[in-house]
Amino acid sequence: MSEKTVSVIVPVYNAEAFLEECINSVLRQTYPAIELLLINDGSTDGSGELCDRFAVEDSRIRVIHQPNAGPSVARNTGLQAVTGEYIQFIDSDDAIHPEMIARFMASIGSHPLLICGYRRVLKQNGRIFHSIHNPLPFSGEFSKQEFLTLFTALYPNFFIHYAWNKCYLASFIKEAGLQFNPNLDWGEDLLFNLEVIERCSSIRLIEDELYDYTHSNADSITSQYRVGFFDNTQMMQSMTRAFLKRNGSYHGEMKDAFERYYITRIMLGFWNLFHPKTSLTKEEKKQHIVRIMQDDQVKESLAYFSSGDEENRLVGSMIAQQEVGQLYDYLAMKSQSRMQQEPKEEKWI
Known part of the structure; x- marks a missing residue:
């Protein structure tokens, strides 16, 4: 045979x-x-x-x-x-x-x-x-x-x-x-x-x-500014969420685990705006922050920020209060130290 x-x-x-x-x-x-x-x-x-x-x-x-x-x-x-x-x-x-x-x-x-x-x-x-x-x-x-x-x-x-x-x-x-x-x-x-x-x-x-x-290092979010990163994140998460819903799996621990993972992607979207190689101006960064803050999927997942670490809880609170200026200042300050090393969860995007 x-x-x-x-x-x-x-x-x-x-x-x-x-x-x-x-x-x-x-x-x-x-x-x-x-x-x-x-x-x-x-x-x-x-x-x-x-x-x-x-x-x-x-x-x-x-x-x-x-x-x-x-x-x-x-x-x-x-x-x-x-x-x-x-x-x-x-x-x-x-x-x-x-x-x-x-x-x-x-x-x-x-x-x-x-x-x-x-x-x-x-x-x-x-x-x-x-x-x-x-x-x-x-x-x-x-x-x-x-x-x-x-x-x-x-x-x-x-x-x-x-x-x-x-x-x-x-x-x-x-x-x-x-x-x-x-x-x-x-x-x-x-x-x-x-x-x-x-x-x-x-x-x-x-x-x-x-x-x-x-x-390679070029695959990391800390190595380059990714144009459209947030939009692609939304698209992939939306596809997967819809898949889980269609198959009756979007509930309980499955839903919680998926949404916690989604929060890590939102955070990566914020850090991406502050990459040193970006050409975005301060006002353009703020406009992107507003767009992320006002996104319906982000709003629906707000509760999951509170189940994360201190940084996630703080960012989630600023999103809930629509504190654009404060969130910009926080991200600008923290991004400098984050770029010194590449966290494990940021290896791929």
């Missing part, structure tokens, strides 16, 4: 510096039945030529060149081209464990979705000098309703948010007509995964860290 084929989709855009390691990590898999789709999304460096060279050397590789349209469109191009029974996504600056696909194929069975743990790695001159371990805290087969009870443990640690630590049943994705939304700047993976989970009857989890996510 022949092995089932796994289609691995890699969107490529100006990734020449790290693409070779990514491709080799796929080609070195102990599971042989793979097809690797490299979607060159209008790269202006040598990425396209590198993809073509690898395709000449290994018949399992297919290269599709297209004008630059963003990672969602590139992934959708891959989805239309796959021939395998299962689908995986890899980012072009990341790498996978040699046993990743073999472990997936030994575990997924008939489940439409499999999720694994991952490592967040920091590199210097192409070598890992630090890694943060993120094993999945649960392992086994779960019905959709059982999985939803685990949601608050998985969501804050970004096990749900991304496509790269997952394996999808291709027929399931195709029959549901699922694609990545090209109109989203952030959160397209999350929306895709929520749509998958909503349609699943069961999900397979394995705790092993089989994916290496390459993390």
